[in-house]
Amino acid sequence: MAEVINLITIAEGARISTINGATAEVVNNPKDGVWVFAKYLTSPEDPDLVGSEDMIFAQDIAEVLT
Amino acid sequence: MSNSHANGSHRANGHSIADMVDLASGTVSREIFVNEDIYAQEQEQLFARAWLFVGHESQIPKPGDFFVSCMGEESVILCRDRESQIHVFLNSCTHRGMKVCRYDEGNTPVFSCPYHGWSFATDGKLAGVPYFKDAYKGELDKSQWGLIEVPQLRNYKGTVWATWDKDAPSFEEYLGGYRTYLDFLLDTWDGAGGETEVFGGIEKWVIPCNWKFPSENFVGDRYHNISHRSVDLVGAGPSGSGRRDTQERVGATALDFSFPERGHGTISFLRPNDGPIPSYQHSKIVSDYFAHCENERRKNYGKWSRFIPGPGTVFPNFSYLPRQPRTIAVWHPRSPESHEAWRWFLVDKNAPAEVKEFLRKYYISYSGPAGLTEQDDMENWNYAHNASRGAIARRYPYNYQMGMGHDAPSFDADGLELPGLVRNVTVAKAAEQNQRGFYSRWADFLRASNWDELASWRNGHSNGAKFHNGAAARAGSAL
Numbered sequence: 197m198a199e200v201i202n203l204i205t206i207a208e209g210a211r212i213s214t215i216n217g218a219t220a221e222v223v224n225n226p227k228d229g230v231w232v233f234a235k236y237l238t239s240p241e242d243p244d245l246v247g248s249e250d251m252i253f254a255q256d257i258a259e260v261l262t
Numbered sequence: 263m264s265n266s267h268a269n270g271s272h273r274a275n276g277h278s279i280a281d282m283v284d285l286a287s288g289t290v291s292r293e294i295f296v297n298e299d300i301y302a303q304e305q306e307q308l309f310a311r312a313w314l315f316v317g318h319e320s321q322i323p324k325p326g327d328f329f330v331s332c333m334g335e336e337s338v339i340l341c342r343d344r345e346s347q348i349h350v351f352l353n354s355c356t357h358r359g360m361k362v363c364r365y366d367e368g369n370t371p372v373f374s375c376p377y378h379g380w381s382f383a384t385d386g387k388l389a390g391v392p393y394f395k396d397a398y399k400g401e402l403d404k405s406q407w408g409l410i411e412v413p414q415l416r417n418y419k420g421t422v423w424a425t426w427d428k429d430a431p432s433f434e435e436y437l438g439g440y441r442t443y444l445d446f447l448l449d450t451w452d453g454a455g456g457e458t459e460v461f462g463g464i465e466k467w468v469i470p471c472n473w474k475f476p477s478e479n480f481v482g483d484r485y486h487n488i489s490h491r492s493v494d495l496v497g498a499g500p501s502g503s504g505r506r507d508t509q510e511r512v513g514a515t516a517l518d519f520s521f522p523e524r525g526h527g528t529i530s531f532l533r534p535n536d537g538p539i540p541s542y543q544h545s546k547i548v549s550d551y552f553a554h555c556e557n558e559r560r561k562n563y564g565k566w567s568r569f570i571p572g573p574g575t576v577f578p579n580f581s582y583l584p585r586q587p588r589t590i591a592v593w594h595p596r597s598p599e600s601h602e603a604w605r606w607f608l609v610d611k612n613a614p615a616e617v618k619e620f621l622r623k624y625y626i627s628y629s630g631p632a633g634l635t636e637q638d639d640m641e642n643w644n645y646a647h648n649a650s651r652g653a654i655a656r657r658y659p660y661n662y663q664m665g666m667g668h669d670a671p672s673f674d675a676d677g678l679e680l681p682g683l684v685r686n687v688t689v690a691k692a693a694e695q696n697q698r699g700f701y702s703r704w705a706d707f708l709r710a711s712n713w714d715e716l717a718s719w720r721n722g723h724s725n726g727a728k729f730h731n732g733a734a735a736r737a738g739s740a741l
Contacts, residue, residue, distance in 0.1 A: 215298075228372065230374040233371065251372075253392045255392065
């Protein structure tokens, strides 16, 4: 089982990867433990997402990269 | 529970409302304080239709600021969105009902439900839905599942009010002529129209009695002064005697104001044309500040500076003290047996820091769970409620007959237009006109089907805006 990520500790500016293989930079963390606001950096499955900001659900986050 | 019109009479849980609130005889049944079914009916008939105070705009100065409040039993979120618009939402996820905010106050970009993760922006829109594409196939219409918002909201001089009834009249119409008296609480001390703010920290505590005990107390109960004798002996007032500076009431005409068609009421005093009365003698800075304010008040208010406002209640559960201390209390119903009391403490925004600090200490020593005066009141309400619950006790109504059938003396209002039913109680010391008005309106809400019926003033009935003086005040009134 993959390590559970504690969203509360993710700082703005951190880079994350998603379970769909995208990467994104956290722009705002409401620290609710459920969501972060992030800007997509790469998105192989849906390239149109790159550059857009969206809310990313905790269970869709695969890893904190930096 | 029922609100039937069988046989032409309105009933609540088998009890005739006319019998329970019998203003012709001046009695009110104990059932309306202790009966669970009547309590449930109040939530639907009264709290879901009346205008209710939610909070003060100074509690949410920045975008994303929120304050969790109540409207009746409902938890609501008062918040300011990213565009600085103020909203009031039901604090309940539209998916499964979980509270989306469990903090008292704070700042956030979103309200996220911890149950399944639905997330709502500060404008109420549904912003985040877990597995939106995978589980909902992108088909969920997010625009239909935002937070439930009150249909009407009004920011009145910094106080935020809301109602769940889209057909309720505007807040100003709801207030009617009572607005004149409420303004004395909300305007600055000097009457110049500046801003008011609340001290940080809202005091909240549970009182084991029905919410109507404190509401009727503040609507105009001068009679209970005896219960504050102990705190007067302590001399906790800001000049070293009594519980407040009462000198301004000496020699004044004591007036009660009732708005039976709306339920509001207050007691006040009309001073003679004389000089300023010293106050806050315990602190030179504070005393000088209020002396300055009083001089400005006389310039700004003119004749109205003779008017010394007192405690009041905006129907149904917003009560206040406008001067010493200057506070707002809301009595949130929790059951027939208990309510949560919440207290806000008001101060002029531009008052010096030393004055604010002095007032903060004085206010919390007077009001709130640790306040000496409030403790006196709570003791009475607690035991009155408890002693009214039993099967035998419920058979016997409370007495609200004081002043009925007797004219009040006339007085010289010096040309002031004083809205409402005005009763001069200078000689009598007290009357129960205001309490009768409060319960008359309570009965209206339990009887009426909608606001067309509740807005009786639109049908040519008394609108509370006509000046009534002495005996004329009671002409044609059962109060």
